[in-house]
Amino acid sequence: MIRTGNQYREGLRDGREVWIDGERVKDVTTHPALKPIVDVKARMYDMAHEEQHQDALTYVENNERHSVFQQPPTTQEDWHRKWASVDLLMKDIGGVATRLGDETVGEMWSLQDGRDVLAQIDPRFADNIDRHIRRVVEKDIFHVSANTDPKGDRSLPIDQRDPDMMIRVVRETDAGIIIRGAKFETASAYADQAYLKPTVGAWTDEKESIHAVGCIVKMGAPGVKHICRAPFATKGTAADIPLASRFDEVEALCVFDDVLIPWEDVFFYRHTAAAQQVRATLHRYSAFPYVLRVLYVADMMIGAAMWNAKQTGLEKLQSVQEKLADLVCYREGIRAHLTAAIALAERSPAGLLMPNQSILYAGRVLACSQLPVMMHAARELIGGQICVTPDSVQFEGGAGNWLQKFYTLNKEWGAEDRRKLLAFARDLLNSDYAGHRLAFVQFAQAPHFNHLAAVYKSFDFSGPLDFVRNSAGLSERVLGGKKH
Incomplete structure (x- = not known):
């Protein structure tokens, strides 16, 4: 069911470890650097409950109301409604916020498009994808993206760098996999969960890699640390920084210090072919x-x-x-x-x-x-x-x-x-x-x-190729398995 703003805020009070300006944050919902953008996300939740906005921002399925922002699109009308919903939200908040969840949940839909590839590796992984997409819809989860690793000295092969410079699996347990490393993330400090996947890997003929992992990480899980950049929202008054004071989407170096990922939250692991397929289709919706x-x-x-x-x-x-x-x-x-x-x-x-x-x-x-x-x-x-x-x-x-x-x-x-x-x-x-x-x-x-x-x-490219072949009188050629 759609959440309220206060339910979202309460979910952030989970003991998560967030650091700003050298100090640990006691409550991300009230800290001056994070409160403005948390309030924007909370407003997104609250609007869906208001009579004048509810029909535009939600849909009903199986007698339950869900957010249009989280709805997997199956028709053109679904996309037009998503556009109209963003329009309604941006005009209400009076500015632009990028990381609100609707722009990252599409990465999950891309995963579902590749579920057959993942199912060949392990049927559990494909089932996990289906379940998590449904969970985001039903629980109205604020879902962000964990993408960019620190990487380290990229002139060196991965196996010659500090191993923590790229997310890796350090061991398997009956409960799940244990990961180490870090990602630069926007909004991680005030999101519910992140879809973690490898940066484009420089794999050649390796079939397996400890860095080929995709999973869901709860942002308040033990071992997850959010080390935030210096905020803009606290650098002046709202009169002088009318945008930064409201829409500063604070990034963080999100450190994963031996974090347990339960097997039900793993989408792919070890197989580089799966990781490369995911990277190739990651943005088709988002x-x-x-x-x-x-x-x-x-x-x-x-x-x-x-x-x-x-x-x-x-x-x-x-x-x-x-x-x-x-x-x-x-x-x-x-x-x-x-x-x-x-x-x-x-x-x-x-x-x-x-x-x-x-x-x-x-x-x-x-x-x-x-x-x-x-x-x-x-x-x-x-x-x-x-x-x-x-x-x-x-x-x-x-x-x-x-x-x-x-x-x-x-x-x-x-x-x-x-x-x-x-x-x-x-x-x-x-x-x-x-x-x-x-x-x-x-x-x-x-x-x-x-x-x-x-x-x-x-x-x-087949259209331009055929057009020029016909116009120039070229002989037919087989390119990419297709005759031109």
């Missing part, structure tokens, strides 16, 4: 909500730039309109790819409906690769005041009269609205938080070369 988040970042850039033009009276200048049009083309390009990915969706091996893979991955390349360019276009539109405007306390202090004078634009736009817009734009485009978010977008679903590799592998 890329959609991930790219959708960037659409809302684009909306914030357009809105901030357009409000600035309206405040300063420059919206009628052709040069300003052209730069705004560049931002709009970027935004609409993302929307077009997402829309087309649903319209041309494909049936998956497990019977789910996956977004058109070539179009979705091409949209991800557009959204991620062009974000730095679009951020700079928005900076140019808003101008240098985002990096020179004093903080809010100055507007209230002894120098406030001068700031009121020089930040008042006209009778319609006073100093306070001007300051608020510039503070928002700075946090969006020019702050430490903005730089962090940009780096996050570039690497959160693998780096750019992996994005391009996904496009290459998912695109059907």
